[in-house]
Amino acid sequence: MLEVENLVKQYGELTAVEDVSFAAGAGTVFGLLGPNGAGKSTTIHCISGLLKPTAGRVAVAGFDVVAEPRQARQALGVVPQELALYEDLPAIENLRYWGKAYGLNGAGLDDRVREVLTHIGLGDRAKDLPKTFSGGMKRRLNFGCGIVHKPRLILLDEPTVGVDPQSRERLFDMVLQERDQGACVIYTTHYMEEAEKLCDSLGIIDHGKLIAQGTVDELRAELGARDVLQLSGRFPDAETAQAVASLIDDGLDDLEVLAAEDDSMTLALSAGSQHLPRIFAAISEAGGAVTETSLKSASLETLFLTLTGKELRQ
Amino acid sequence: MRFALSTLVKDLARWRQDKSAILMWIGVPLLVGGLVTSLVDGDGGGQPSGLLLIADQDASFISGLVVGTYSQGELGEMITVEKVSPADGRARIDAGEASGFLLIPEGFGEALLDSKPITLELKTNPSQTILPGIIAEVTEVLLDAGFYANRMFGEEIALIEESASADVAPDSAIVAAIAVSFNERVQSAAPLLFPPAIDLTIAEPPPETPGVSVALLFMPGIILMAVMFAASSLAEDYWAEREAGTLRRLVFAPSRLPAFVAGKALAATALITALAVIVLFIGFAYHGVSWGRLPLSIAWIALSGLALYAWFGVMHLFLPSRRSASLVSSMVTFPLLMVGGSFFPLAALPDWIASIGRLTPNGFMADRLTTEVTSASAVTAVTGSATSIDALSWLVLAVMAGAGLLLNLWRLNAGFARA
Numbered sequence: 001m002l003e004v005e006n007l008v009k010q011y012g013e014l015t016a017v018e019d020v021s022f023a024a025g026a027g028t029v030f031g032l033l034g035p036n037g038a039g040k041s042t043t044i045h046c047i048s049g050l051l052k053p054t055a056g057r058v059a060v061a062g063f064d065v066v067a068e069p070r071q072a073r074q075a076l077g078v079v080p081q082e083l084a085l086y087e088d089l090p091a092i093e094n095l096r097y098w099g100k101a102y103g104l105n106g107a108g109l110d111d112r113v114r115e116v117l118t119h120i121g122l123g124d125r126a127k128d129l130p131k132t133f134s135g136g137m138k139r140r141l142n143f144g145c146g147i148v149h150k151p152r153l154i155l156l157d158e159p160t161v162g163v164d165p166q167s168r169e170r171l172f173d174m175v176l177q178e179r180d181q182g183a184c185v186i187y188t189t190h191y192m193e194e195a196e197k198l199c200d201s202l203g204i205i206d207h208g209k210l211i212a213q214g215t216v217d218e219l220r221a222e223l224g225a226r227d228v229l230q231l232s233g234r235f236p237d238a239e240t241a242q243a244v245a246s247l248i249d250d251g252l253d254d255l256e257v258l259a260a261e262d263d264s265m266t267l268a269l270s271a272g273s274q275h276l277p278r279i280f281a282a283i284s285e286a287g288g289a290v291t292e293t294s295l296k297s298a299s300l301e302t303l304f305l306t307l308t309g310k311e312l313r314q
Numbered sequence: 315m316r317f318a319l320s321t322l323v324k325d326l327a328r329w330r331q332d333k334s335a336i337l338m339w340i341g342v343p344l345l346v347g348g349l350v351t352s353l354v355d356g357d358g359g360g361q362p363s364g365l366l367l368i369a370d371q372d373a374s375f376i377s378g379l380v381v382g383t384y385s386q387g388e389l390g391e392m393i394t395v396e397k398v399s400p401a402d403g404r405a406r407i408d409a410g411e412a413s414g415f416l417l418i419p420e421g422f423g424e425a426l427l428d429s430k431p432i433t434l435e436l437k438t439n440p441s442q443t444i445l446p447g448i449i450a451e452v453t454e455v456l457l458d459a460g461f462y463a464n465r466m467f468g469e470e471i472a473l474i475e476e477s478a479s480a481d482v483a484p485d486s487a488i489v490a491a492i493a494v495s496f497n498e499r500v501q502s503a504a505p506l507l508f509p510p511a512i513d514l515t516i517a518e519p520p521p522e523t524p525g526v527s528v529a530l531l532f533m534p535g536i537i538l539m540a541v542m543f544a545a546s547s548l549a550e551d552y553w554a555e556r557e558a559g560t561l562r563r564l565v566f567a568p569s570r571l572p573a574f575v576a577g578k579a580l581a582a583t584a585l586i587t588a589l590a591v592i593v594l595f596i597g598f599a600y601h602g603v604s605w606g607r608l609p610l611s612i613a614w615i616a617l618s619g620l621a622l623y624a625w626f627g628v629m630h631l632f633l634p635s636r637r638s639a640s641l642v643s644s645m646v647t648f649p650l651l652m653v654g655g656s657f658f659p660l661a662a663l664p665d666w667i668a669s670i671g672r673l674t675p676n677g678f679m680a681d682r683l684t685t686e687v688t689s690a691s692a693v694t695a696v697t698g699s700a701t702s703i704d705a706l707s708w709l710v711l712a713v714m715a716g717a718g719l720l721l722n723l724w725r726l727n728a729g730f731a732r733a
Contacts, residue, residue: 073568077566078563083559084559086328089327098563101317101320101564101570
């Protein structure tokens, strides 16, 4: 349903997206995971046709978004990150208007609008103005406007930003329902738990590059079920990191120093809690001191840390 | 086309929510037109009225004549006379409760008949400007009239005064004698009065053909002012759509921008036409303009509104922020209103300014509308020339509107909608 091949987007000297390739099929949710500024939205904008790629190819339902934009857009539904509603137009009229923008009319439009209103849980508020809605209700209507024409590919750009937990759960249900009805959903987020919960496959993007992709299980396997140990304190010279790394020769075979600074150090290793005393001792002998410790069990979040050396929400 | 109609319906529904804006658009021309009409066509705001307090200590026939004079004819419509005691009169004029206080002293009638000097006391209210002056003038004229009447009919007046003082009906012989005496004196003065020594001929100005109400000359400019305000607000809706994110959502839809621009233009035209219908209907009814001229006037304003909307749209779409767009829009609007005949009719402006004004978009529109709502001959009589709404005028407006809308579309495609 969606093919992205060697996508590049440059703004002058700045490369926002660099050689990104991935594909997603019908009836799946593909998550695009990365911190703020990683290049997720730029990728989404290239797919939606809002931005013209500098190089590479994007095809939606087999149609090139640059060469055949009309056909590609007809197959595409976009739920933008910011609300895009007419606050002074009743909810039902918002849906009708966006349905008409995609060529729906007559009884087909009326039926679909009723269906979407039920789907997003606003059937009893259909004639109310969105300016009287809560934030979560507006988000749901925003979602409804993006899917009213039954798109085969749905782009959701961080749809849960600023949404209360109840509305977030409702939004998840709506996304999964669309997927079950055969749509392909591209979902960008920087919330790891959302990605784990919703996505059948994932792409991890950082600094404009796709640094890992696969199903959640495949990515976990890639991590090798290692824990991530984050240490704060005083690690004065390179000798401290070398002293910790030397433990690899001392039986901690899968230990890896992911990042080392004067005041912090991030390590990946199996069964981390069992080896804490040896690690602390090595640091102490090298002249360092640990003041705070955080041990994270193997997860997508630790995978992200392993791959990028930083927290997802940084 | 179908999506253009959807956009038209959508925008009309949205504007219906903004009742205050619509009321402002309709209210501005009605308010300004009403003020102008009351200034140039009104009756000057009505007649002054005041209170004159009179203390008549003489209570004679002659002093009664003086008091009665203030209540006669047009003077009586302005001045209400109230008889008071001297003390009450002084107190009330000091308190500012009247326009003037006149004290007629005892012996006034006899002194007048005997041609002896006597003093009347007139005190006026300094906080008032017009009526005290009138009262003072009238009093002086009355005294002068009394002096000359005494010179001509002194004996007869004395006889009447005597009869009035006796409080009995005068003898028939005395009445006859007075009548004969009056007649003789008038007869002797007749050679001096008839025919008059000065022959006054009043030259009537030729009737103004055809008559044009000055307020009617203001009407087109005022309507164009309202249309410009409305067009500017309607064009600013591009910014509202962009800030709401709906413009960007529209970019995701397949090739809808041309229909979107057309739909918004149709909605703007519909609203401006509704405004034109209301204001023109009231203007036509008030000024008695032939109803046959109404359809063409409405159509002219509708197309003018579309053209102005399109160019205000260009202004809004090409400027970098909503604030700068609003500012520039205002900076352009007010000089155009000034020169284009909205504050003063083009006919009332100096020739060189009027020539420039007719080249401005609103001046071009107002000039032709003026000809339509009055008549070509009426405008020619006032301005020396008249420009009618001819085929070329329609073409100019159509080209102006079309070019503006194409620029709107180009700018939306070029990035405004994507930002």
